Amino acid sequence: MEVVDLDFRYENGYKVFQDINLKAEKGKFVAIVGPSGVGKSTLLRLLGAFLKPEKGQVLLHGKPVLRPTPLISMVHQSIVTFPWMTAEENVALSVKTRNLPKDRVKEISSHALEMVGLQGFNDLYPKEMSGGMRQRVAVARSLAAEPKILLMDEPFAHLDELTAEGLRQDIYNILFNEDSPLETVIMVSHNLTEVIELSDTVFILNGSPATIVAKVDIDIPRPRSPRDPAFDQMLDRLYSYLTKKEVKKQ
Amino acid sequence: MIPGAGVLLATSSPGTINGIPFLTITLAVLATSIRVLALILLSIISGWLLAYGAIKSKIFENVFISLIEIFESVPVITFFPVVLIIFVNRIGGELGVELAADFLVFTAVVWNIWMGEYQAFKTVPNEMVEVANNYDYGFLDRMSMIYIPFSIPRIAANLFPSVSDGFFYITVSEVFSIGLTTYATFGIGTEISALLAESNYYGILTAFIIMGLVIVVIILGLRSFSERAVARYTVDTDMPIMRRGKPRIRQTARLSAVASLNTLGKLAKYNRERRPQKDPEELFSTNPRNGKGNIIIGIIALAILVYIVYSAVELIMSVSASEWGYLFSKTPYLLYGLLLDYIRVLSITAVSLVLALTLGYYFATRRRVEKFGIPIIQTISAYPVPAYFPFIFLGIYPFVDSIFGPYTEESLVLLLGFLATFYYVFYGFWMGVKAMPAEYNEIMRNLDMGFFRKMRYVILPSTFPYLIAGITSTVNSAWGGLEIGEYWPNIAGGKTLQVHAGLMKTIDLATSSGNIALAAWGSFLFAMIVAVYSIIFTRKMMDLAKKKYVAEEGIYSV
Known part of the structure; x- marks a missing residue:
């Protein structure tokens, strides 16, 4: 899945995104992180074609996604x-x-x-x-x-920590098991620990209007533990991207 | 309805231009509007006191709520014989007629408002009650600072349907006849009847235009009031299921924001049943004022109950044995009429339902159509059908006659019933779709579901509680339509609209011929059966709705 030069504004005229570009590769667990209110869930809805962009397009296998389809399936933040x-x-x-x-x-x-x-x-x-x-x-x-693409909007946000941790440990294997035709998972989260635990690639969304300010590949071997020093370093790195006012693209 | 009642009011009045009594019409519209609004105000004020009584006394609460539930499910017309006996016969004179009209309008508007206030009082957050106890607020402080402000959004939600219901019953409440005597009180219902009797169609058109303007002003006022009420008085409470950032429409007072814009206050019925009725003030039973209040309110409730039982016994004893024999002999015919009426009501409901499921869905899913369509339907629904139906009758009679032949009048009565009642199920469904969790919409779109699949698996179950409440209101209001339509002498063009048989027709005929005993007996049988129907069918459906079809329970969040 690919997002090309995507702009979006709310009905009230507020411009949320400008020039969003990202590529989610096959077999990857991709996370989108960003400060609260930056538009993470909105971006996910644009990827699923629940919302129409002002400019730019979302491509699946090179073809534009014009309306919601079971090929791109959504798991909501509120458990539905x-x-x-x-x-x-x-x-x-x-x-x-x-x-x-x-x-x-x-x-x-x-x-x-x-x-x-x-x-x-x-x-x-x-x-x-x-x-x-x-x-x-x-x-x-x-x-x-x-589906080929699974969109997950903060899927663990409404679970208690123990349950969330249990599901986090299972989810990667559930999603990428050999029976599943799933190609890519794109998850939105503000929880950096779970992002590092699960993701192969992290896109950092920031600014106003927001854009992708950094892409970080996480190559820590699985299963990942927060006690691992590499985990901690990655946490610091992501945190710094989120707190910097101006960040250059990696 | 006996037109002709107000002939004297319409002729030779000052302010008449080209035979159109502008001044009289304007004053009549204002009189009716003031009557409806004043009675709504009375309902609101009395409702505050009764609701406070209900949260203070369990005994009073049980009696109060049971009575409201029965009266709410009984159409206004059931009160007609009571009105005749108490106000017209016992009080009599102009005052008696005015009070009779007021009482009928009052019974049309009051139940929603009282129930809404009771619900609001029962769900005042514990924290607020704690503050009141902390500072030892007395009755007036509690009412003015906590209970009344908290009830405002719910009152706003119930105002629109109450105004609609109030206007609807104008024509039967402002002018009615018993035997050869016609009773009328000043208002647009009487005025239109008089103009109809004179065949003064320009006058009637003028009355419609002036009334339309007043209705639009009232609706705009209600909208503005409900917006201000929600903005100022809505409180975010700790509800069991809350979505972050979005209000749970049916569970918070924000429901009012939607409900106040349509005729759906009656749907609060569903909401109330699934609310845990935990009285926050029960936590503070050590307060000695509560105990004293309970006893006083309990005594008042008991006194009212004793008076009602005494009046009923007195009434029964006053009827002679031969009269009872006559009434019992008529009972099979009355029940046959009721059966026919039930078939009519079911037909009206079925057509309303089909239209609601299609048009309601179309409106709810197309924002532009909805933006213009809903206010238009709101205005039309507030327009009393009995006022304009004679013109529809006059306009379409030949056409309907050419199609339906001997069933023409039956069809027109069904049309009247439909026009009087369609809105409730329409709004019920529309509001149910609007209140559906946004995530459900996304899932339906995501799975690329077709119309029928959406309806079957998601929309109908999601809107089930709203549909049941809407259907219940439609059924109740359809009785009102039938009461007016089944026997309408001199409706227009010298014709009389009537069906061949029906309980409502029998009651109408009995009333107009002065046979109050038969009218009262028919109304009593009707009330009993409607109440049983309500208990057996409506409540079961409501129970099912609250057990299984609660869309919000599908959204789990912390």
Whole structure:
């Protein structure tokens, strides 16, 4: 996925982005970080074509993305499930759009739940689940749509620290397992620790109107531990990018 | 409705130009508007006191809420015989007629407002009550500094439907007849009836224009008031499910911001049922004032109950055995009429629902259309249908007759019912779609779902509570439409609009022929069945809605 010369302004005329350029490569977990209010979630919605840019374009495999598509699937910051559907039905929602036979829909949905570690919980309703389980359902629903790109908007923000840590440890393997057709994950977060723990590449968004001020590749071997000195150094580096008033592109 | 009641009011009045009594019409519009607004004000003030009583006394609360729930589900027309007996027969004179009209309008506007205030009082944040206790506020301080300001957004939310309902019942409340006697009180309902009887169509057109202007001014005023109310009095409270940065529309008082712009106050019904009814003041039961207040309010409630029971027994005893025999013999026919009316109501509701699901969705998803369409529909919905329906009748009768033949009048009555009631389910659905979590919209777009798939899996379940509340309001209001339409003598062009059979027609005929006992018995049977329907169907649906179809529960955040 590639973003080329993207500008965007809100309806009230406020210009949010100017000349956003970024490239998310295949097989990479990409993070977008930036100060609060800089427009991280807005950028994610532009990538998913939920919003239309003022200028520039979002390309998937070289073709412009003009409207939302199951090929680019979104996991929201607020954990979204449908309370009138069981876990399996929630996941099946994204499979039904492919007009498959009922058995196949059930099979894919069950498999997606299994992938996120919720085998045996198919018949539970969201209100019978913890926040972590619900977010796993939301991830399973996105994965069941068989997207090429997964957009995650602060996916751990509404989980308690222990649950978030558990899900963070699982998520990379869930997303990039051999059964998944997923090519790239793009996550927005303000939590630098989780960004370093998960990402291969980090784009730093800053300024007003905001633009990409730096791109940082993280090559710390996985699994990554915050106790690792390299982890700490990376944390300092990202922090400095976020706090500097003017930053040159790397 | 008996036009002709106000003939004397319309003719030879000063300010008449080319046969159009401008001055009388203007004064009549103002009188009606002031009547509706004053009664709303009375509802608001009495509601504050009753709501405070309800949060102070469990006994009073139980009686108060149960009665509101029953009365709210019973259409205004059920009160008609009561009005005739108490105000017209017992009080009599001009005062009796004026009070009768006021009482009918009052019963049309009051329940939403009272319930909204009660809900507001019950959900005042604990912290505010703590402050009040901390500084030992008395009754007036608590009311003026905490409870009344906190209730303002909810009142704003309920004003619009109350104004609409109030205007709707003008024509049946300002002028009515019993037997050969016609009772009328000054107002635009009476004036239009008089102009109709004179076939003064330019006068009626003038009345519509002046009334339209006043309605637009009232709507603009309500909009402005609701905007100010939300901006000034809305409090962010600790709700179980809150999305960061965005208010949970149905759970915060910000609901008022949306609700106040449409006829959806009745939908608060849903909201109230799922609210945990925990009284913050219960935490402070050591306050000796609470105990004393409870006893006093309990005694008042008991006294009212005893009076009601005594009046009912007195009324029953006053009816002779032969009269009872006559009423019982009529019961099968009344029930047959009720069955026919239920079929009519269901037909009206079904058409309203289909239109709501299509047009409502179209409006909710197209911002430009919505921006202009909603205010237009708001204005039209506040326009009393009985005032303009004779013209529709006159205009389309030949056309409808050529299509429906012997079912022409039946079709026109259904049309009247539809026009009177369509808005509730329309707004219910529209507001449900607007209140749907934004994330659901994104998921539907993300999964590229088609219209029917969206409806089936996401939109209908999400809007289910709103739809149920909207349908309930539509059903209730449809009865009002039928009451007016099933027997409307001299509606226009010398014609009488009537169906071949129906309970509402029987009640209308009984009232106009002075057979109050039959009208009261029919109304009583009707009220009982509607109340049972409400308990069995509406509440079950509401329970289902609150257990399963709460869209906000789909958004988990800390």
